[in-house]
């Protein structure tokens with residue numbers, strides 16, 4: 001039964017996108033470590049193996065470099081692979097096929113050969129997992145020409161962006177945050193797309209623009225709710241895609257509010273917060289009423305001890321107090 | 329290296345003590361994990377103790393070892409401090425990595441436990457680098473790289489085998505083949521299950537050992553070290569074994585279900601091959617250690633484990649204001 005306001009969990013939305021696209025398009029296949037195990041990918045791949053078999057749902061040995069290269073090669077000859085890395089941290093072994101091959105291939109061939117693939121990387125942090133099981137490397141990848149990077153914040157976008165990413169003729173890095181997997185939201189049953197490169201105003205406001213993506217949008221929404229109590233109306237921009245950036249959306253918002261806070265789950269230095277700050281400086285210079293604020297992780301590897309984790313990860317209160325000082 | 333020459337009893341006592349210490353230590357984490365007093369991911373090596381104990385008994389203090397996500401056994405067998413290990417798992421400032429690393433990043437550099445890290449195959453080339461340093465500095469130190477069967481999927485292992493072979497580096501590659509890489513049985517990861525053969529194309533001396541028989545592990549390691557010390561390295565050792573606990577934590581805990589994903593009959597069969605009771609039988613049959621001597625060792629080790637938990641629980645957590653410490657020297 002079709003219903004306009006069916007609510008499902010984020011992970012189920014991703015799962016539904018896979019089921020629908022794999023059924024529709026025989027050139028799509030899913031490959032990577034743990035695609036048959038909820039340990040790795042939660043419920044995002046439930047029942048795929050039953051519907052599509054081991055030829056198109058391929059669980060692999062621990063061989064990130066070769067498996068990712070295989071996906072790049074299959075894409076170059078015309079298939080549409082989705083290669084999963086259940087943690088971005090494990091993707092380091094796959095850097096070469098991603099940033100040397102996939103991202104450059106189209107250009108190196110003078111536009112003759114494109115690489116239609118999705119590299120699906122999952123951020124899985126917290127729980128005292130420490131430095132090699134917590135990292136959010138989205139800015140690192142967004143630095144590379146030739147790959148697009150999308151980061152949904154809710155179930156609706158999770159499904160729509162996955163479908164767009166699969167359909168895109170270029171390599172698209174689709175980055176999930178495991179902290180979002182249990183969140184519910186309205187998701188249409190039909191196939192639909194959320195366009196790549198287009199952000200969303202998650203909430204309108206007049207006093208300050210909060211820019212965020214992925215899980216950090218949830219923090220921004222909570223912060224905005226708190227800020228309203230002190231009379232501050234925040235506008236929230238959910239980037240949805242971090243490369244290419246929806247520049248106009250950001251600029252138009254800061255032209256209205258004159259203030260900006262960027263919330264990013266990555267490290268501060270050289271990250272997307274720095275990129276967006278530069279953009280605003282270039283395009284809205286003189287229109288800003290206050291300095292830009294960056295609320296990010298400190299330039300520190302992820303600690304184990306939860307006492308340290310607690311001050312490492314971004315809290316709603318950090319966002320609100322920073323913004324309160326700004327609007328004061 | 330001739331530490332135990334003509335002292336079979338001393339050797340056996342050491343091996344038994346070490347295996348018991350590791351087992352008791354691992355099992356002692358289960359209750360606090362279930363009670364959520366321990367929060368970091370803990371990969372227990374129960375069932376695999378004979379490998380760490382047998383190999384490290386052949387090493388000297390200056391030799392290096394490198395580990396993985398499942399390295400409590402390696403750390404303890406090489407002489408790593410027990411209190412500091414337990415405190416690390418509790419995330420305390422007194423932990424071996426000052427609460428910054430947790431169970432997957434343990435070290436005791438002064439004891440030659442250079443470090444452990446959970447990126448599969450991540451420390452193999454590092455171990456080889458330590459062997460290279462030993463060779464350049466003419467120190468005659470050996471470097472041991474512990475890794476699992478899962479690591480045979482990673483290219484860096486093969487690159488390291490090749491490089492180490494070309495330069496005859498004193499590195500002992502130890503593959504603990506427990507037949508699983510998380511949820512994947514080895515048959516789904518490899519075209520054959522004879523891992524030791526992967527070193528053959530590199531002209532590396534390679535053997536397969538019963539990793540649950542501590543005396544075999546010890547004796548084979550001694551032979552391997554002879555080669556390494558004589559510049560005939562590297563050497564590759566596959567140790568067949570099985571973990572008696574889940575991949576991470578006491579069981580496989582798939583989405584709240586406390587089950588083991590492996591076949592019950594298989595787990596049972598391997599329980600029969602538990603290295604500790606088997607060694608006990610051997611020690612008794614050969615009249616090397618008596619029941620009461622073994623019991624004495626167990627009581628002492630249990631006491632050590634209990635006081636390590638006390639120590640850890642009474643230790644302070646790291647201070648939040650110290651978050652940015654230790655990024656750089």
Ligand SMILES: Cc1ncc(C[n+]2csc(CCOP(=O)(O)OP(=O)(O)O)c2C)c(N)n1
Pocket residue numbers: 033062064089090093397398446447448475476477478479506508509510575
């Ligand atoms: C590069 C990388 N990929 C994937 C993982 C996830 N992972 C953690 S442990 C493990 C399996 C390791 O199996 P094995 O090497 O046999 O060691 P065991 O757990 O059996 O001791 C995997 C794949 C990881 N830690 N690092």
Ligand SMILES: [Mg+2]
Pocket residue numbers: 476477478504505506507508509510
């Ligand atoms: Mg294994």
